[in-house]
Amino acid sequence: MPTEITLRLQINGEQVRRIIPANRSLLDFIREDLRLTGSKHGCDVGDCGACTVLVDGAPQLACITLAAECEGAAIRTIEGVTDGGGLHPIQEALHRHVGAQCGYCTPGIVMAMTSLLEADPHPSDSAINEALGSNICRCTGYTKILAAVREVARPGSPS
Ligand code: FES
Ligand code: FES
Known part of the structure; x- marks a missing residue:
């Protein structure tokens, strides 16, 4: 070798x-x-x-x-994650929903959700949960993260 x-x-x-x-x-x-x-x-x-x-x-x-x-x-x-260096819609939504606290998990979650939304722009809740299955967040309890992802996946729907 x-x-x-x-x-x-x-x-x-x-x-x-x-x-x-x-x-x-x-x-x-x-x-x-x-x-x-x-x-x-x-x-x-x-x-x-x-x-x-x-x-x-x-x-x-x-x-x-x-x-x-x-x-x-x-x-x-x-x-x-974005071509021009601005925030990705997931990052903006996490900010709006206070879905990042210490922020240590956030880059990994943004990348996992970016991949999901590029494959399926309107994923179901179970698809979102499955795609988040490898990402642990010790701060938020996931509720705000899920609300942010749902807002991007299904704009206008209650989160
Ligand atoms: S640092 Fe890679 S999965 Fe935890
Ligand atoms: S925001 Fe701290 S681990 Fe997720």
């Missing part, structure tokens, strides 16, 4: 090429090598969702993903 690899992938629309240790996690690659620190270390064992990023559009737990597995992939992090 080589101890180092040359990794080429796309991050938030930009091509990146780096020589990295073969065992580097995707989360450490994003945070330490690229200095994109919005994706968080929580449990580091795949239980909390704080590290969620999109790999080719699908949510993935970056702490338990090897960067090497992402050769050629398109990665989106919270820093690239």
Whole structure:
């Protein structure tokens, strides 16, 4: 097994090429090598969702993903959740509903919900719950997060 690899992938629309240790996690690659620190270390064992990023559009737990597995992939992090650098509708709705308190879980939740809404702009409550199933929030009790997601998914409906 080589101890180092040359990794080429796309991050938030930009091509990146780096020589990295073969065992580097995707989360450490994003945070330490690229200095994109919005994706968080929580449990580091795949239980909390704080590290969620999109790999080719699908949510993935970056702490338990090897960067090497992402050769050629398109990665989106919270820093690239919108093209122009403004807030994503989910972020705006979380702000309106006070769905972020300490905010540590928020980047992961925004990425998971972004993926859901891009696949299905009007998901059912059970689809929302399922898509949030890998994301733990210790502050909000989820009610405000769900209200924010419902508002974006079904504008005009009672949340
Ligand atoms: S830090 Fe990745 S799932 Fe908790
Ligand atoms: S807002 Fe603190 S963990 Fe979710």
